[in-house]
Amino acid sequence: MKEKVDLHKEQFLNELKEFLSIPSISALSEYKSEVNKGAEWLGEALKSAGMEHVEIIETKGHPIVYADWTHAVGKPTVLIYGHYDVQPADPLELWETPPFEPVIKDDKIFARGATDDKGQLYIHIKAVELLLKEKGSLPVNVKFCIEGEEEVASPNLDPFIHEHEEKLAADAVLISDTSFIEKGQPAICTSLRGALALELELETANTDLHSGSYGGGVPNAVHCLVKLLDSLHDEKGRIAVEGFYEGVPEVTEELRKEVSEIPFDEEATKAELGLDSFYGEEGFSFKERTGIRPTLEINGIQGGFQGEGIKTIVPSQAHAKISCRLVGEQNPQDVYNRIEQHVQNYKPAGSKVTLNQLIKAKPVSLDSRDLMIQKAAEAYERVYKVRPLFPKEGGSIPIVEVFSRVLAAPVVLMGFGLSSENLHAPNEHFHIENFTKGIETVCEFLQDF
Amino acid sequence: MKEKVDLHKEQFLNELKEFLSIPSISALSEYKSEVNKGAEWLGEALKSAGMEHVEIIETKGHPIVYADWTHAVGKPTVLIYGHYDVQPADPLELWETPPFEPVIKDDKIFARGATDDKGQLYIHIKAVELLLKEKGSLPVNVKFCIEGEEEVASPNLDPFIHEHEEKLAADAVLISDTSFIEKGQPAICTSLRGALALELELETANTDLHSGSYGGGVPNAVHCLVKLLDSLHDEKGRIAVEGFYEGVPEVTEELRKEVSEIPFDEEATKAELGLDSFYGEEGFSFKERTGIRPTLEINGIQGGFQGEGIKTIVPSQAHAKISCRLVGEQNPQDVYNRIEQHVQNYKPAGSKVTLNQLIKAKPVSLDSRDLMIQKAAEAYERVYKVRPLFPKEGGSIPIVEVFSRVLAAPVVLMGFGLSSENLHAPNEHFHIENFTKGIETVCEFLQDF
Incomplete structure (x- = not known):
């Protein structure tokens, strides 16, 4: 042939x-x-x-x-x-x-x-x-x-x-x-892996405000979003959403062995991507983190002034796009509900948050x-x-x-x-x-x- | 006339x-x-x-x-x-x-x-x-x-x-x-108030990466930026940049009285802006926060995918625009240097940050x-x-x-x-x-x- x-x-x-x-x-x-x-x-x-x-x-x-x-x-x-x-x-x-x-x-x-x-x-x-x-x-x-x-x-x-x-x-x-x-x-x-994707919109005041007259005195939508998004992971790179890991299979020695048998050149990959170091959940290898562990990644963020130079405003709206990879018995709808609960619990005072689900797929x-x-x-x-x-x-x-x-x-x-x-x-x-x-x-x- | x-x-x-x-x-x-x-x-x-x-x-x-x-x-x-x-x-x-x-x-x-x-x-x-x-x-x-x-x-x-x-x-x-x-x-x-404005650019890998293959295993520029920006304020709404408040005059009873004499309708302003509550540095009134105290506000943020729907990437670049209002003897150049130092100290592992100064004005x-x-x-x-x-x-x-x-x-x-x-x-x-x-x-x- x-x-x-x-x-x-x-x-x-x-x-x-x-x-x-x-x-x-x-x-x-x-x-x-x-x-x-x-x-x-x-x-x-x-x-x-x-x-x-x-x-x-x-x-x-x-x-x-x-x-x-x-x-x-x-x-x-x-x-x-x-x-x-x-x-x-x-x-x-x-x-x-x-x-x-x-x-x-x-x-x-x-x-x-x-x-x-x-x-x-x-x-x-x-x-x-x-x-x-x-x-x-x-x-x-x-x-x-x-x-x-x-x-x-x-x-x-x-x-x-x-x-x-x-x-x-x-x-x-x-x-x-x-x-x-x-x-x-x-x-x-x-x-x-399964997948879940969503959009998050955060609002504070009903209009952008002059940072000279209002800055320091009103909630800033970008500050609120930054604080909220930073709460999604803990210091060890684990996802901090309560119940997120429900249904994730235990990482047994056998599973670890199976994953490690697939060849992977860590140094070559770092060099190719221009990275000094990898990053991720503590206690797991790169192949484990990207193959058998669930993830939550912010795919995009936007808020306030985007143009050239500066515009001294207190932004009133900010958005983020987020997606998760799911493993084992994790249920995408359950994970979405957990994230929604987390967002409502952790949104800073003075902010309103709405979520919109975009993708849902089982592992x-x-x-x-x-x-x-x-x-x-x-x-x-x-x-x-x-x-x-x-x-x-x-x-x-x-x-x-x-x-x-x-x-x-x-x-x-x-x-x-x-x-x-x-x-x-x-x-x-x-x-x-x-x-x-x-x-x-x-x-x-x-x-x- | x-x-x-x-x-x-x-x-x-x-x-x-x-x-x-x-x-x-x-x-x-x-x-x-x-x-x-x-x-x-x-x-x-x-x-x-x-x-x-x-x-x-x-x-x-x-x-x-x-x-x-x-x-x-x-x-x-x-x-x-x-x-x-x-x-x-x-x-x-x-x-x-x-x-x-x-x-x-x-x-x-x-x-x-x-x-x-x-x-x-x-x-x-x-x-x-x-x-x-x-x-x-x-x-x-x-x-x-x-x-x-x-x-x-x-x-x-x-x-x-x-x-x-x-x-x-x-x-x-x-x-x-x-x-x-x-x-x-x-x-x-x-x-x-004086002013200082700057742009911040953060980079991780040399390209955006597929969140399925790399998510959870490499630094995400938006995660890094969110963590870095969240470090700029503490839980009490104070600016957490070391030495930021140098040159800020003490808020005396006399100064407080002077500020409070200017009429201000807190409830009417909240209603007009669609806000349930104001927000800012603990221990100060709205008029103090916006008149005699210095501020640091994020005016805009951007990173990763901005379009309609979802794009499951790990972003490699993210940007923010920041401006400060300065009071008393605060020197804009000194404050800029302090922020630069903070950014270098607090930037998450795997990220490179560059700053660009846009505005500098004395109070x-x-x-x-x-x-x-x-x-x-x-x-x-x-x-x-x-x-x-x-x-x-x-x-x-x-x-x-x-x-x-x-x-x-x-x-x-x-x-x-x-x-x-x-x-x-x-x-x-x-x-x-x-x-x-x-x-x-x-x-x-x-x-x-």
Whole structure:
């Protein structure tokens, strides 16, 4: 299959560039028509690949793209999931080339969505296309279910899966939206953290006030917010919200050993990020903190005057965006309620606080001994000549838990990204080697039944 | 003089509307040409009023407008100072009418700069014009020195005054840029707090990071900034920067009495601002906190994702803007150094902080028994039928201290604003009654020599 992939490599990359040039940012409403364009483009790509019953299914948010090919009588069915939406691109000034003008440099393709998830998703479309063109048929039944709302936590895919259990029924769900351990070392992720995201708005007076006339005498919304946010962690880096750790599994020696077996170069990572030291919950390693422990991070803060120079006001409004990663039996709704309680208990006198929940997803755990996961491991091994590892990922793909529960099918997280590929950050990119080898690996996997 | 003012009232207000429609925002560099337009407009207004030697003097920043009329041989010279620049207008969405489209409603004129300071400054131009038109001459010598950088702390007026001591020489400096106690109760301010303003930038990693892969394991710039800023005040609302209070005068019973004599309706102010309670340094009243005590206020904060929805990043950069009001013998440079030391001592591990000083002005104290101030008090009394009070203002007009020191002349702070007129805030306005009575009062004052 390698020869076939190499033969079409240039053409496939040109197509991917076209896909990446669509700014399908799901979080920003002004990009609505671009997200739709992404779905349309994808539908055409699936048709060209030879998939059948291609549908662009409208939802309350962004469309879901469905397609299938189900002529492999008596063979298993693989449901391939991915997402065509991308993260916002700001801060724009930190991009070396524009985020939606894909560029190939040093055997990497640079663009927003290159690794998360358009590049990884496109691997599957090209794998299916090559198999269909070669033999006129596929070795298994294949369904595609591709959403445009992964970056905003899949609000409409969740009910869609519940309503279309039969249409989506499969023997395995195959997803490429995770990372290798490092270049050349593939990985099949067996655990994903849950997620919770919220916005917090704090108000004091009914207007901004002159700091000369009122400063020192009235509550300042930024001071109040700063005090409130600082109360969310204690001096040991632990989350100070009462009851937050309920449902978090005990970190046993066995679990610690399992985590520590995944190679990680602490010094190299620090150097790469420009950090003198890591930071986090006392008593845990970096891999434990980011893989098996829950977190609470402020993703953004804003209040008062933002422009050039100074404006001597006492701000009356301030905002923060917060997200948590959850593990084990932590329930996102319970954690949200705990945070709301904390905020009401700790908000400084003179301030009013309102919360707005944005994302809610349960943690998920997969069994590496499952047949499907073992077959995926063998496919990797045949292409990359090395056995994949089975790490526990710190990130969240909220829909994995829903697929796994509703379809009662094993989920195979067959990632082709690298964690160094700046996903969610400026200068996102994808290694072309993993794009082409990815196509080979997926072909190997599908042909193994 | 009342009849003359009434006769021309409509014309004067139309002229003021024209002046207010120029968005001469000194802090924002994209408004540079509008600030220049403000200076040009003012030059023409001074010429029309009959002033001589009108000059638009370029500086490194925005121009200074100068004019004089010096034919009153043997009479004292009054130097009138004001500023034609205004504060930025954001948040725009909170304005009921556009900030640079002046509107008259309920006997008030609404626009950015209406009370601070275009409306108050224009009083003097119209007073001089009426006197010159009536008698062909002025009862005293008058000089105007009007700047376009008051809202950015007068960086170029300070050296200009030093270099033009002789040109600006005067027996009194007359300034209308302060407030009444309340409607109908004029005030001559006898003390202004000093000011210090700075920007703080905090950095952690060299890029924003995915909160799934790195959250909980690396320093978060917003967490670090929140912790650092929260360390600036203690639990009792005192500023926790070591040595900050050096040079702050003891609050004696006499000083407390003086402050408490200025009427202030605590409940009405709370209701007007939508506040349940005031807030500030323990052991001091609202008037003390905002008049004779120093302050440290965060004027703005920003970091991480600001858009709609959520972006699950660990931010690597965060910024804050901070300003202080200073009293007594506090030295702005010393206070800046103390804050810098505090920031370096308290910045959380893994963060780098840089400071940038924006404003620096010494506190100033004036003697209410001075002859010029007493004459101003009499002028108010003749027009308003009530004796003005002599409050200590919480605000800063950095140049007052420089005028007073370099020209060795008493400064008369003859304000016509009201503190409720939303200066530095949305829906700034100016009471037309104080505009017309202001013209009468200034005529009375100038005719008293």
